[in-house]
Amino acid sequence: MRLAMPLVIVCVLLCVTAQVGWCADAKYELQTIALTATSSLEVTLAAGETNAAVYVDADGKWKKLAVGKTATGVRFSLPDDAVGSTVVLLNKPKWLTLPDTEPPVLEAVSVGGISLDVKAEGMNAGRFAETPKSITLTVSDKLNPLAGGRVRVTIDGLEASECGAQVNITQSKDGKHADIAIEPGKLAAEKHAVGVTVVDATPRHNTLEMAVAFSTAPLLQNGGFEKVKSGGFAQNWRHAAWGRKPDTEYETTVAKGKGRSGNALKITGIAGHLYLIVGQQVEAEGGKTYVISGYYKTDGEGACAASFYGKPEGELKEQYISGPMMPAAPDWTPFSWEFTAGEGHPLYEVFVWSKYQGDVYFDDLELKLKQ
Numbered sequence: 001m002r003l004a005m006p007l008v009i010v011c012v013l014l015c016v017t018a019q020v021g022w023c024a025d026a027k028y029e030l031q032t033i034a035l036t037a038t039s040s041l042e043v044t045l046a047a048g049e050t051n052a053a054v055y056v057d058a059d060g061k062w063k064k065l066a067v068g069k070t071a072t073g074v075r076f077s078l079p080d081d082a083v084g085s086t087v088v089l090l091n092k093p094k095w096l097t098l099p100d101t102e103p104p105v106l107e108a109v110s111v112g113g114i115s116l117d118v119k120a121e122g123m124n125a126g127r128f129a130e131t132p133k134s135i136t137l138t139v140s141d142k143l144n145p146l147a148g149g150r151v152r153v154t155i156d157g158l159e160a161s162e163c164g165a166q167v168n169i170t171q172s173k174d175g176k177h178a179d180i181a182i183e184p185g186k187l188a189a190e191k192h193a194v195g196v197t198v199v200d201a202t203p204r205h206n207t208l209e210m211a212v213a214f215s216t217a218p219l220l221q222n223g224g225f226e227k228v229k230s231g232g233f234a235q236n237w238r239h240a241a242w243g244r245k246p247d248t249e250y251e252t253t254v255a256k257g258k259g260r261s262g263n264a265l266k267i268t269g270i271a272g273h274l275y276l277i278v279g280q281q282v283e284a285e286g287g288k289t290y291v292i293s294g295y296y297k298t299d300g301e302g303a304c305a306a307s308f309y310g311k312p313e314g315e316l317k318e319q320y321i322s323g324p325m326m327p328a329a330p331d332w333t334p335f336s337w338e339f340t341a342g343e344g345h346p347l348y349e350v351f352v353w354s355k356y357q358g359d360v361y362f363d364d365l366e367l368k369l370k371q
């Protein structure tokens, strides 16, 4: 049986793979020949030099393969224990150790200079004010070099090259360690996931897949009130009247075009008992100090404030703290208030509120971790 074509096809595939890899360094690439046969047979291939040829038997053991030369290539008999599916290496490189069924191991990860626990389930680097400049990983393989040209990086499901990210791979001399540096560039202000796949340079390509999450989303969403839900309510915010009584009359809506720019939040107390709040759940961390800032203005008597709430749990009582009452102000007036989140609350929420008759407007609200 003459099998000149399969090797040609295999070679073409390898060449294409090397070109689409991140790193042009194909030092640790293998030329493998996958064969499927239902009985022992003699194989003739158009191939060049061979050296230390091996094949894998049905039990996964790698064995020497006797290869003879022909006028145009090589010839070998497929042994009985290779019947079924096997992989043949005509040139087993000196650096290749077989068998190897272990995938590469992640040794270290850092995002924006912050090291993460590689043993943790679901690695999350938390929140960053800006896209971290670099995400670095160290990967190693006990037995074999890593296939540096096959490292694959995705950001939010897209190939790194599609997002304009840079990926640099530095391998140790023996190829068994690699430092992978990912420069994501500028990403949108939202949650992100970086996926990395690393394979060892073995015929079976034992694979390490890992993902790390981080967020560049603002702590407070839609603080400019430009996103509006049906009913005129602000997206991401909940509108409510605390301790509402039968005589309570109020309106809390987005006032289109009434903001410092675009829309504003408008809280209107009309009659009766008034404790009108518009709040948003936030990912605060207990023990940390935050600053809420923004602009407000009032018509009539209006006075208002910002406040912060930590939900009770078990023995832990609720935390409710309020910023100073802000006096009536006919024009857009900046405010800021800092507070420290209590430890251990299962949920945190920030509010702006008014207890007065008349209109109070808020716009450009931001919540930031105090530096």
Ligand SMILES: [Ca+2]
Pocket (backbone or CB within 6 Å): 100, 101, 102, 103, 104, 141, 142, 143, 144, 200, 206
């Ligand atoms: Ca391995």
Ligand SMILES: [Ca+2]
Pocket (backbone or CB within 6 Å): 223, 224, 225, 226, 259, 260, 261, 262, 263, 264, 363, 364
């Ligand atoms: Ca606005």
